[in-house]
Amino acid sequence: MNFQLTEEQQMWRKTVHDFSEQEVKPRAAELDASAEFNAEAFQRMGPLGLLGMDIPEEYGGAGVDSLCSAIALEELGMACGGTALSVVAHNGLGCAPISLFGSEKQKRNWLPKLALGTDGLAALALTEPGTGSDLVGGVKTRAELEGDEWVINGSKAWITNAGVASLIVTLCRTDPSGGSRSLSQIVVPTKTQGLHIHPAEKKMGMRASPTNALTYENVRVPKDYLLGKMGRGLHQTLEILDGGRIGIGSISIGLAQAAINGAIGYAKERETFGVPLAQHQAIQWMIADAITQIEAARLLIYRAAWLKDCGNSFSKESAMAKLLATEMAEQVCRNAIQIHGAYGYSSEYPIERMYRDARLMTIGEGTSEIQRMVIAKRVLS
């Protein structure tokens, strides 16, 4: 057993760290306030490999292992949660289904541009106004074959990156009789007539990452824009979500690490009762607990990533990692505010932003409750 990152992984961490310090962190507060997407940083991410982490090398991607992705997302999460969220949604949700299930022609057609981000990012549309995790029974967006075209009608909600995407992988019901084999994934370019992308949602956190509702009104795409197999949309989606959990957990670790780093710095400087905060046992315990929880979550995330890279089943492990990492991040950010006192509650310090960002992590890509269901199902089956 070896817990040491390879030299390449360490170098990659430093590269993403330096990039985040230069391009992402300095604008995090401003973009959170204005709810703007950091387009300049994304332009620079393509050549670095950050937009092709789930794309094989032969299609212009970086073709890296999950551990390298986890490391990158952790570093981006430390700098700006919203920016990291758009990166993970692009890679893990938008590009991954094309890489995993796309035909040779589809991969050649879409992946090289997505790896550079030149035409926009990728998004995955699952959730609907009335349906979250209950995809089998709930998805109402339907696609019907008319000649050589799919005609899509319906609506989607809470779609990360839709406003900055060039294409959206859309989960549609292709068999009206229902059941687990009635759903399919279809690629919809955002320029397609009839696709309406609504203004970005007003959110509590993750504000630098656009989230939009979508309406599909007789949206027509070629028949061969079907991704993978007809009727396998649910299975393909669940496979994608297993990997996505590792990404969300990684961002949570970044948020928690940034928050506690800020709190440690503050605790060493700020004095109360004649001594620095850091000399009070109450504060020391909060810091010790936080560091311990972050490390535990990090190990679970890295292990889930390692299992995925080995080709082993990792569904339970990624659910456990996401559950622990996201709940931990909320708790650590909460305590980091506590250590800062009133200043932690002020937008003058970045901690309150991290707390707001961390709040989404226990909801997006499967709530904590869904993670517990996944874990329990695997344990009890």
Next chain:
Amino acid sequence: MNIIVCMKQVIDLEQIRIKPNTREPVIEGLPLLFGDFEKCALEEAIRIKEVHGGKVTALAVGSPKLRDTIKEALAMGADEAIILIDPIFQDSDAMGSARVLARTIEKVGEYDLILLGDSSADEYSGEIPPRIAELLNLPQVGFVREIEVVADNDQMSEPKKIRVARDMEDSLEVIEVDLPAVIGVTSELNTPRLAPLSAILKASRKPMHEWRSDDIGVTAEEVGARASVVEMLSNLAPIQDRKGIIYQDVEEGVIEVIKALQQEGVLTQ
């Protein structure tokens, strides 16, 4: 154009702590990395190669940790690397280090340009570029912040000259130099690129040669601690003498602080 870039592995300066009682820097166990000047030199070499073709060789002397550190140079775009690791190189003074580098460059043989940081980020002695130039009998320019390859009239032939701008603090001196030459660069030269992930993963597949003293024909009489004529007497942090002036009254404080800043030349009258 074949370019050799000499790179020094230095401790991460941002992580040095100073012991408050003794003023000694704590440097044990700190990560080793390439300094900014070295990376600027490598970046420039890669840019020149991208336009004019040729090969970039990264060259470094140091500890076994160099086997890992050098991958960053390969990931950034060096075509191959030569690392020199031998206990007898340890504790060389600037002359010893320059001798190791010069002998290695002689052994490599084919080169048009030697680029390196004008000084190293840790010791900042600035001795290596002129010493290498002297040992190899080559022209040398230091404090270089701009490099331009002078195109030959015959486009097909290799460039024979470069034009460099040397930083003289209050002016820039532009000099044309015949190749091969040794150029010491400053960090104003460029912004080094971040290595893309795919290049990082491929770095260890690029050729990396590890040479010892026998390979370049140097002995313990010429390099290392025995040959060193420079002795470090102290490396303590300077004494910080804070005046500790506290103004209780804000109005008076602002006026006094402005006055003090004007006296120090920070603010103009």
